[in-house]
Amino acid sequence: MADAPPVDRSLTGAVHAAALPGDPLLVVDGLSVHYGTSKASKAAVDDVSFTISRGDRVGLVGESGSGKSTLASAILRILPAAATVRSGRIELGGEDLLALKPAALRSIRSTRVARVPQDPLGSLNPVFTIGRQLSDVVTAHRRIGRRERTTLVEEALRQVGIGDAAVKRRSYPHELSGGMRQRVMIAMALLNHPDLLIADEPTTALDVTVQAQVVELLRERVDKSAMTLLLISHDIGVISELCTKVMVMYGGRVVEQGAAADVLVRPSHPYTRSLLDAARGKVTAYAPDPTEVVS
Amino acid sequence: MTDDRTPPTAQGDEPEIVLDVQDAVRHYPLRRRSLREPRRSVHAVDGVSVRLRSGRTLGIVGESGCGKSTLGRLITGLETPTSGAVRVGANGTPAAAASGRGTVQAVFQDPASALDPRMMVRQSVAEALGGVGRDERDRRVDEAIAAVGLTPDFGSRYPHELSGGQQQRVCIARAIVGEPDLILLDEAVSSLDASLQAQILDLLERLQRDTGTAYVFISHDLRAVRQVSHSVAVMYLGQVVEQAPAEAFDRGLLHPYAVALRSTEPRILDDGVEPVERVVLRGEPPSAVAPPAGCRFAPRCPIVEDHCRRVAPDLVEATPGHLVRCHRPGDLTLSGVARADAGTPAEV
Ligand SMILES: Nc1ncnc2c1ncn2[C@@H]1O[C@H](COP(=O)(O)OP(=O)(O)OP(=O)(O)O)[C@@H](O)[C@H]1O
Ligand SMILES: Nc1ncnc2c1ncn2[C@@H]1O[C@H](COP(=O)(O)OP(=O)(O)OP(=O)(O)O)[C@@H](O)[C@H]1O
Ligand SMILES: [Mg+2]
Ligand SMILES: [Mg+2]
Numbered sequence: 001m002a003d004a005p006p007v008d009r010s011l012t013g014a015v016h017a018a019a020l021p022g023d024p025l026l027v028v029d030g031l032s033v034h035y036g037t038s039k040a041s042k043a044a045v046d047d048v049s050f051t052i053s054r055g056d057r058v059g060l061v062g063e064s065g066s067g068k069s070t071l072a073s074a075i076l077r078i079l080p081a082a083a084t085v086r087s088g089r090i091e092l093g094g095e096d097l098l099a100l101k102p103a104a105l106r107s108i109r110s111t112r113v114a115r116v117p118q119d120p121l122g123s124l125n126p127v128f129t130i131g132r133q134l135s136d137v138v139t140a141h142r143r144i145g146r147r148e149r150t151t152l153v154e155e156a157l158r159q160v161g162i163g164d165a166a167v168k169r170r171s172y173p174h175e176l177s178g179g180m181r182q183r184v185m186i187a188m189a190l191l192n193h194p195d196l197l198i199a200d201e202p203t204t205a206l207d208v209t210v211q212a213q214v215v216e217l218l219r220e221r222v223d224k225s226a227m228t229l230l231l232i233s234h235d236i237g238v239i240s241e242l243c244t245k246v247m248v249m250y251g252g253r254v255v256e257q258g259a260a261a262d263v264l265v266r267p268s269h270p271y272t273r274s275l276l277d278a279a280r281g282k283v284t285a286y287a288p289d290p291t292e293v294v295s
Numbered sequence: 296m297t298d299d300r301t302p303p304t305a306q307g308d309e310p311e312i313v314l315d316v317q318d319a320v321r322h323y324p325l326r327r328r329s330l331r332e333p334r335r336s337v338h339a340v341d342g343v344s345v346r347l348r349s350g351r352t353l354g355i356v357g358e359s360g361c362g363k364s365t366l367g368r369l370i371t372g373l374e375t376p377t378s379g380a381v382r383v384g385a386n387g388t389p390a391a392a393a394s395g396r397g398t399v400q401a402v403f404q405d406p407a408s409a410l411d412p413r414m415m416v417r418q419s420v421a422e423a424l425g426g427v428g429r430d431e432r433d434r435r436v437d438e439a440i441a442a443v444g445l446t447p448d449f450g451s452r453y454p455h456e457l458s459g460g461q462q463q464r465v466c467i468a469r470a471i472v473g474e475p476d477l478i479l480l481d482e483a484v485s486s487l488d489a490s491l492q493a494q495i496l497d498l499l500e501r502l503q504r505d506t507g508t509a510y511v512f513i514s515h516d517l518r519a520v521r522q523v524s525h526s527v528a529v530m531y532l533g534q535v536v537e538q539a540p541a542e543a544f545d546r547g548l549l550h551p552y553a554v555a556l557r558s559t560e561p562r563i564l565d566d567g568v569e570p571v572e573r574v575v576l577r578g579e580p581p582s583a584v585a586p587p588a589g590c591r592f593a594p595r596c597p598i599v600e601d602h603c604r605r606v607a608p609d610l611v612e613a614t615p616g617h618l619v620r621c622h623r624p625g626d627l628t629l630s631g632v633a634r635a636d637a638g639t640p641a642e643v
């Protein structure tokens with residue numbers, strides 16, 4: 001997340017094909033987002049700049065209400081009507097996202113950049129089974145037969161640790177547990193192999209065992225499938241386990257960013273320090289040796 | 296938090312029971328695509344018994360999908376048990392009948408959907424506070440909103456104008472404002488950062504001390520659970536497999552699932568320490584539609600024996616207040632995990 005090298009402005013496809021790990025993938029420059037129209041309205045995202053390189057696993061932490069989800073929505077161009085981008089630039093693989101027409105945007109979303117929303121229940125359609133909603137994501141971009149669709153959906157569910165896939169596929173969102181819905185959103189976001197995954201608090205309902213499995217899955221996708229990850233989480237433990245870089249937001253601004261090993265160990269901003277102190281303060285003396293328990 | 300969290304053992308001076316769950320079962324029938332398809336159901340909660348006294352906190356942990364929220368919905372009377380009984384309050388009213396009367400409040404797992412989109416924050420919070428004069432109502436609503444770390448101007452916002460963590464805190468304000476007998480907290484602090492979490496847990500503890508509110512605290516965050524609970528129930532596939540006093544939750548867990556769960560906590564990157572390999576339970580997650588015949592954990596248990604696959608263990612008392620459902624309690628140990636001095640293990 002150092003200063004952005006010059007951005008390749010050639011055609012998306014070309015950039016896509018020639019992309020190398022370490023090349024800048026997402027460039028956000030001077031971005032400000034406001035809610036409400038009044039001149040006095042406070043910025044929810046306030047002059048934010050950063051660059052995420054291909055293959056990075058970036059953690060975004062910050063106070064509740066500091067603008068993390070707003071930033072994610074701005075990148076996906078799914079801000080609510082009440083929000084306006086006052087200034088700034090967002091580029092994905094050299095393409096100016098803020099200038100894209102709706103049709104081009106639709107094709108970028110979910111194939112090139114996907115999001116795991118913070119509120120799964122509110123984001124799933126209550127009248128369709130989750131199997132239907134998962135397969136719709138695939139068929140929006142590809143023609144495949146019914147059999148193959150079922151296999152794909154069940155496999156996607158199993159990957160996120162939903163073992164009873166044949167039953168759960170036919171369930172409606174309200175018939176799943178909170179953590180299952182969260183995992184359905186993760187599975188859905190991964191289905192089309194996006195270049196960039198923005199996961200907004202994806203583990204708040206996951207017990208530590210399932211969480212470990214999801215962390216592994218995300219790491220694997222980054223390492224083996226050339227995905228780049230922006231993980232929004234308040235859980236310093238998950239960030240520690242998964243992220244190589246960390247950004248800290250406070251009051252709409254990015255107040256600190258750098259390698260995870262630096263930010264989490266030698267935080268410079270007082271908010272980061274208090275956050276880490278609070279997280280560490282809760283650590284009990286319990287620290288078992290790592291042992292694989294395999295059945 | 297307070298130092299002495301051991302419930303007193305003497306029968307006479309114990310506070311009254313505010314929650315009594317007896318052999319509660321909740322099955323959800325599966326839709327059939329044809330009449331020839333056999334009737335099957337999801338065994339979401341399958342014979343849970345717990346008791347909670349005024350002024351105490353019962354923590355509930357367990358794998359995603361093991362039935363924690365379903366148990367929560369039974370406790371709040373949102374759903375009725377397929378069989379068994381759930382009673383709340385000092386007079387033991389069935390939970391379904393007490394629902395909506397203010398004895399039990401809840402913070403549900405999905406804060407966004409739990410708030411009425413047409414109500415401003417102030418209205419939502421005030422709604423939970425029946426039968427007080429207007430001035431007092433305004434004062435208490437203001438207090439509750441401030442107590443969860445929101446400024447007064449949030450009172451006039453609608454739910455969709457709030458961040459995820461702000462919505463969650465409005466739900467907490469609504470649950471505490473009426474000082475109920477019992478509050479169900481289902482992943483209630485899960486989208487708050489560590490400092491805010493500490494602030495909210497403090498708030499809950501103060502309320503408990505002052506008014507004797509009891510909590511059922513469901514969370515995937517084992518540290519938070521440990522911090523607030525007097526006793527912790529570990530659930531697996533619809534059943535309680537271990538219920539341990541808080542101290543035993545630290546060092547003396549006996550059920551192999553509980554031991555594995557406790558050892559998987561993510562660790563925070565520290566000076567010079569690289570992230571470490573962790574204990575990962577493998578094997579297909581069990582089906583809640585056709586639970587294994589013997590011990591439900593047998594298919595994934597690292598210390599399984601033939602006997603376990605055939606005979607389902609009962610929940611038995613290992614030491615006073617410490618229950619475990621396992622044929623080999625205390626036999627799974629991880630190097631470095633101090634083993635409990637669990638006293639006489641349960642008869643198997
Ligand atoms: N539609 C809206 N109208 C007005 N203000 C809003 C709206 N949506 C969000 N906000 C405000 O913008 C700020 C940033 O919200 P955002 O959801 O981005 O926070 P966040 O960092 O994701 O917080 P959390 O960790 O609690 O989810 C918050 O103070 C919130 O109250
Ligand atoms: N209305 C319903 N109809 C059918 N099945 C349901 C219904 N509600 C819950 N279930 C199923 O019951 C099981 C238990 O769900 P529950 O929500 O209680 O789990 P949980 O322990 O709270 O999990 P999480 O930690 O993920 O929130 C799951 O398999 C779920 O799919
Ligand atoms: Mg958010
Ligand atoms: Mg739940």
